[in-house]
């Protein structure tokens with residue numbers, strides 16, 4: 001399998017896209033650290049599916065079970081640093097970091113509060129920055145290459161009115177990736193973004209329950225459906241594999257054609 005013997009950490013993997021990624025990476029042979037903040041029951045569900053998928057770590061000190069869940073708030077620097085350290089302690093190493101955890105808050109620009117701005121930027125950008133830094137320090141210390149994959153959004157390019165803090169974080173993530181591809185290249189560390197469009201996950205619960213908004217959104221998606229977590233996870237599995245060794249600093253969209261959809265009636 002493509003990820004045999006690899007160890008991956010997937011932040012925010014108790015639900016949605018992160019859960020799909022954790023399960024897919026395990027199915028490709030990886031051992032997976034599942035991370036959650038407030039949904040232990042979701043993390044348990046991911047863990048059960050990861051164990052059933054049968055990933056395996058081949059290092060001498062590796063535990064038998066291919067999955068392990070760690071609680072940490074990725075919006076807090078101390079927590080992300082501990083998350084990376086505990087992952088390394090548990091499986092003996094890390095090869096792949098998937099910065100997936102993300103949140104969004106809806107409000108007109110003029111009503112955005114400082115605490116909502118901080119909540120979004122802390123998880124979506126600051127946490128990614130420092131999780132990546134901790135991962136890179138581990139790879140440097142162990143003199144090994146590694147792969148970092150950030151789950152961005154079509155909104156690293158596309159405006160999304162009433163979600164300005166979210167778009168700011170995803171635009172920042174785009175430049176974080178471009179910059180680090182250059183800075184980390186000589187260390188054999190690659191970094192890429194996967195940018196989903198509208199995926200059927202809990203982040204979209206409100207939208208999914210609003211037939212009018214959902215209908216309008218579907219009209220903007222050339223492939224005519226919302227994406228599923230597996231649609232994103234398949235791309236992540238490729239980028240995490242040796243097949244992607246020469247790819248860095250790039251964003252890949254999994255959006256059913258949403259981003260570049262333009263038509264005149």
Ligand code: BGC
Pocket residue numbers: 104152153154155160196197198199203204207
């Ligand atoms: C957002 C969703 C939105 C989708 C398409 C995602 O990044 O999280 O709320 O529906 O982009 O606009």
